[in-house]
Amino acid sequence: MIFHIIHQNFIKEINMLKPSFLNVCIFWFAKCIIFYFFLMIINNEFKLLQINNIRNGQDLFYYLWMVLVFPILDIIFFSFPIYYSLKKGKVWLSVIFICFIIEYILFVYSKKRILNTDAIANFIISIIVFFLFFHKMIRSKFVNHK
Numbered sequence: 001m002i003f004h005i006i007h008q009n010f011i012k013e014i015n016m017l018k019p020s021f022l023n024v025c026i027f028w029f030a031k032c033i034i035f036y037f038f039l040m041i042i043n044n045e046f047k048l049l050q051i052n053n054i055r056n057g058q059d060l061f062y063y064l065w066m067v068l069v070f071p072i073l074d075i076i077f078f079s080f081p082i083y084y085s086l087k088k089g090k091v092w093l094s095v096i097f098i099c100f101i102i103e104y105i106l107f108v109y110s111k112k113r114i115l116n117t118d119a120i121a122n123f124i125i126s127i128i129v130f131f132l133f134f135h136k137m138i139r140s141k142f143v144n145h146k
Contacts, residue, residue, distance in 0.1 A: 017133045019086035024079045031129040032071035035122050042121075078103065086137065093141075100126050 017023045085095035107119040
């Protein structure tokens with residue numbers, strides 16, 4: 001009985017992330033973390049996962065700076081436009097795509113290479129994670145309700 005109640009609540013929770021501002025922020029953070037893991041696997045570089053190398057406050061600050069700076073910047077600059085486009089916008093898909101393109105351009109500009117495979121991977125991961133988070137809401141925008 002208890003297992004059944006817990007299972008129902010779990011299914012209800014993961015069924016769909018509603019387009020709330022908090023969920024959009026969680027989307028950006030999750031996307032950045034997934035991208036970090038992708039880069040670690042591709043580059044075979046796992047130094048950020050070695051937390052035991054943190055010996056003092058400066059090491060902790062450096063670690064947090066390396067891990068959290070880009071998710072926080074993404075959340076600050078892109079969460080509100082995407083949240084607003086999901087809730088109100090009639091051009092919601094264009095706004096979301098423009099946000100992903102701007103993020104791509106900023107990534108390319110920071111690396112000084114036009115055709116950057118990391119930037120392309122970040123763009124693709126952004127789209128995949130976005131659809132995983134908000135797939136039912138996206139589908140409902142395309143289905144006519146009669």
